[in-house]
Amino acid sequence: MNINWHLLSLSEVSEKLETSPSGIDEKTAEERLVQYGKNQIEDKKKKTLLQMLVRQFRDFMIIILVIAAIISGIMGDLTDTIVIVAIVIINAVIGVVQEYRAEKAMEALKNMVSNVVQVLREGHRIDIPAFDIVPGDVVILEVGNSIPADVRFFETHQLKVDESTLTGESYNVEKNADSLPKQEYSLGDLTNMGFKGTFVTNGRALAYVVATAMNTELGGIAKMIQTEATLTPLQKRLASFGKRLSMVILFICLVIFLIGWLRGESPYSMLIVSISLSVAAIPEALPALVTIALAFGAKRLVKRNALIRKLPAVETLGSVTYICSDKTGTLTLNKMTVEGIYETFDKKYDTIFLEGDILLHLMALNNDVSKDKTGEWLGESTEVALVQYASQKKMERAELELKFPRVAELPFDSKRKCMTTLHQIQNPSSDQPNEIIVIVKGAVEVIFNKLTDNQKSLIPELELRVNEMAEKGYRILGYAMTTLPNLPDKLVSNEIESTLTLIGFVGMIDPPREEAKQAVSQCVEAGIIPVMITGDHKLTAKAIAEKLGIITSEKNLVLTGIELAKLSPTKFSEIVENVRVYARVNPEQKLLIINALQSKNHFVAMTGDGVNDAPALKNADIGIAMGINGTAVSKEAAAMILLDDNFATIVVAVKHGRRIFDNILKFIKYTMTSNSGEIWAIFLAPFFGLPIPLLAIHILWINLVTDGLPGLALASEPAEANIMQRPPRNPKLNIFAGGMAIHILWVGLLMGVVTLGIQAWAIHSEIVHWQTMAFTVLCFSQMGHVMAIRSTRESVFKIGFFSNKPMLISLLLTVSLQLIIIYTPFFNEVFRTQPLSYLELVITLAASSIIFWAVEIEKWVFRRNTKNEKLKVEKKQ
Numbered sequence: 001m002n003i004n005w006h007l008l009s010l011s012e013v014s015e016k017l018e019t020s021p022s023g024i025d026e027k028t029a030e031e032r033l034v035q036y037g038k039n040q041i042e043d044k045k046k047k048t049l050l051q052m053l054v055r056q057f058r059d060f061m062i063i064i065l066v067i068a069a070i071i072s073g074i075m076g077d078l079t080d081t082i083v084i085v086a087i088v089i090i091n092a093v094i095g096v097v098q099e100y101r102a103e104k105a106m107e108a109l110k111n112m113v114s115n116v117v118q119v120l121r122e123g124h125r126i127d128i129p130a131f132d133i134v135p136g137d138v139v140i141l142e143v144g145n146s147i148p149a150d151v152r153f154f155e156t157h158q159l160k161v162d163e164s165t166l167t168g169e170s171y172n173v174e175k176n177a178d179s180l181p182k183q184e185y186s187l188g189d190l191t192n193m194g195f196k197g198t199f200v201t202n203g204r205a206l207a208y209v210v211a212t213a214m215n216t217e218l219g220g221i222a223k224m225i226q227t228e229a230t231l232t233p234l235q236k237r238l239a240s241f242g243k244r245l246s247m248v249i250l251f252i253c254l255v256i257f258l259i260g261w262l263r264g265e266s267p268y269s270m271l272i273v274s275i276s277l278s279v280a281a282i283p284e285a286l287p288a289l290v291t292i293a294l295a296f297g298a299k300r301l302v303k304r305n306a307l308i309r310k311l312p313a314v315e316t317l318g319s320v321t322y323i324c325s326d327k328t329g330t331l332t333l334n335k336m337t338v339e340g341i342y343e344t345f346d347k348k349y350d351t352i353f354l355e356g357d358i359l360l361h362l363m364a365l366n367n368d369v370s371k372d373k374t375g376e377w378l379g380e381s382t383e384v385a386l387v388q389y390a391s392q393k394k395m396e397r398a399e400l401e402l403k404f405p406r407v408a409e410l411p412f413d414s415k416r417k418c419m420t421t422l423h424q425i426q427n428p429s430s431d432q433p434n435e436i437i438v439i440v441k442g443a444v445e446v447i448f449n450k451l452t453d454n455q456k457s458l459i460p461e462l463e464l465r466v467n468e469m470a471e472k473g474y475r476i477l478g479y480a481m482t483t484l485p486n487l488p489d490k491l492v493s494n495e496i497e498s499t500l501t502l503i504g505f506v507g508m509i510d511p512p513r514e515e516a517k518q519a520v521s522q523c524v525e526a527g528i529i530p531v532m533i534t535g536d537h538k539l540t541a542k543a544i545a546e547k548l549g550i551i552t553s554e555k556n557l558v559l560t561g562i563e564l565a566k567l568s569p570t571k572f573s574e575i576v577e578n579v580r581v582y583a584r585v586n587p588e589q590k591l592l593i594i595n596a597l598q599s600k601n602h603f604v605a606m607t608g609d610g611v612n613d614a615p616a617l618k619n620a621d622i623g624i625a626m627g628i629n630g631t632a633v634s635k636e637a638a639a640m641i642l643l644d645d646n647f648a649t650i651v652v653a654v655k656h657g658r659r660i661f662d663n664i665l666k667f668i669k670y671t672m673t674s675n676s677g678e679i680w681a682i683f684l685a686p687f688f689g690l691p692i693p694l695l696a697i698h699i700l701w702i703n704l705v706t707d708g709l710p711g712l713a714l715a716s717e718p719a720e721a722n723i724m725q726r727p728p729r730n731p732k733l734n735i736f737a738g739g740m741a742i743h744i745l746w747v748g749l750l751m752g753v754v755t756l757g758i759q760a761w762a763i764h765s766e767i768v769h770w771q772t773m774a775f776t777v778l779c780f781s782q783m784g785h786v787m788a789i790r791s792t793r794e795s796v797f798k799i800g801f802f803s804n805k806p807m808l809i810s811l812l813l814t815v816s817l818q819l820i821i822i823y824t825p826f827f828n829e830v831f832r833t834q835p836l837s838y839l840e841l842v843i844t845l846a847a848s849s850i851i852f853w854a855v856e857i858e859k860w861v862f863r864r865n866t867k868n869e870k871l872k873v874e875k876k877q
């Protein structure tokens, strides 16, 4: 139903809605609730638990796993079937839990609408939950209420609404019940309509509900922003790599089966071994485990004030090369104090403001600040600072409002960079009774452009004074005014904000955040370039950027929005890497900045808070919204929300992102090397004339316990010491590059050879426990391996054996379980193992430690090489 409610007369509205000013009756309400549904913003991709569960089984590797389970079940080996099915179910349940949790987090974000609303039903005032409201309901709205649905007002009393959640503009829109003339309107101009998710800041009203739930404007935005859930880049890569690897592994298993069969082993047992090996070696759980690691990381990040909305952000945080941040509130405290004022001493309007200082009058009058019950100032921090200053000088807003009541206004918008209030003179003794005063405050260059020709000649002189203040990092707001004989019918900014007389300007300080300074230097060390984006003056922005360490040399450029608009995309991308500050830019220009940086292969994190920032937030590699001052729309569009609006939190999140990714890589390295070890051992045995060293149940045991427990504990590994001293990871880089593939192959080969060596030696020495020894060597080798790869670079002796408690626990647990299998008669039966003698156990342990030492030597060689390279580079310089 697409009706232009704002154009209709009130009787037409009530007729169409089949309602009246006293509301609908309960029965109709119930019927409409069934017809229109609950008044809730729905997530269209919301799935049932069953759908979530089914989705978990779609993975190619998991299908193979299930087939293997069925085959082994048919062959009568129920243990295999049970174990395999258990893995699949555990995986699926973990997946569902994660997905469910993510959905819950999304829902929490949308909970911005008040819960209980007052409505009139058959003339009676009742409170009902906001989600039970239906079209035709009459809602009663008062100051502080959130508007629960899209409404058409039919009775208003000094009603003002804050629509910033929808339009991003932080001013109050006056509303009334009048029908609007037929023409095109933007959302912000619909003065007789109220929208879901906006707030009443003044007055009260009665209104008809015209649309609920997804039919509201907010619902429309939510619909636009809802995108399909996608796999993270790493998961995509792992999934496609996994498929190819599965083929290779299946082929190898086939070869193993054939060779074994030809060598005279029983084809039945060879088949079981080959299937088990394929089950064990195919890294089926990797994508699911990546999700767990990311969700686990996201949970930790919330504690550090970074709320992740899109899981891939956790993974990609480590790749960020540019952080483009808003200035006010993110890099600075957003706590403004007036530091200095400059007045022009124009005598023209002295007769109006008999009480004295004109500039103070304007400061007290032109703002949307109010006081709460406790006397605390409420409003935008820039304006609060100005009103407070005037108040300290005994110029009280409340008193002045009586003499010069506000009759109209042109609210602030970040594109015009100014705001205007119109006041009627109430003092009949004045020379100009009932004249209208126009007060304009805004960015000082904007004000300069609106002055009378007479005053324009003063601009060069005035600019010197402005620059003096701006160079100290002050935010400068200019004040100008004019008078009109009467209130114009239509307020057109170009007409009203012209031929003004400058009254003066005010310099305010908004101190940089101390922690932002440290975060900036951390960024630089970590190879990330911090960039400031602001609507503020070029010199102010530059001064603050210097204080924060964002600008450190002449090469670091400051570009204004106007300069940026003049550059062609190619010209811009030529210089974009040198720009550290963008001043006087519009939110729309953020998109240009992202495009230029991405064209240079950068990975861009971008902050934003307004509705106009939503496209930039969506297009950035990581869009970051503000939790405190951000609009709902920006939060919806972002991948991450800063709960404390603080720049330093972004850097903390990057550090965590790098650590989480490191640990995921370590996990992949660990499991793949273990798998490679098993394959080598079984594949090579026939070539050395040895029987297959392991039974199927041993392979599955290693896969489940030995691989699983310590592998998971790798997620708890603390950050590497150099984590923020190394360059960002190139997101396009193959994860197996940088030595990982070689490591998996050679360490796996060594594991296989050591296992076969022990097997050969034991058989040669006529030790009947050769199989238990080979099995245990393979198992313990992996314990040594996981310990050694806890750090990619540093020796375990340096990072300490006890610095990852979960790892220690899981190692103790795994070793204990292995010993139980070797030394308890029951498990000797199940796993066909035998108790090892003391000497055999010592030999087994000694052989297993070879892997640990080998990987430690690998890291030592790596450290020595990088050190030598560094020295060479330093010498060259």
Ligand code: ATP
Pocket (backbone or CB within 6 Å): 326, 327, 328, 329, 380, 382, 383, 412, 413, 414, 415, 417, 418, 419, 441, 442, 443, 444, 475, 476, 477, 533, 534, 535, 536, 537
């Ligand atoms: P950021 O640094 O995060 O971009 P900003 O406050 O500098 O925030 P805007 O809010 O877009 O950016 O403001 C742009 C300019 O408009 C400010 O630098 C200031 O000169 C002017 N301005 C800001 N608030 C007001 C206001 N309430 N009334 C008049 N002018 C304002």
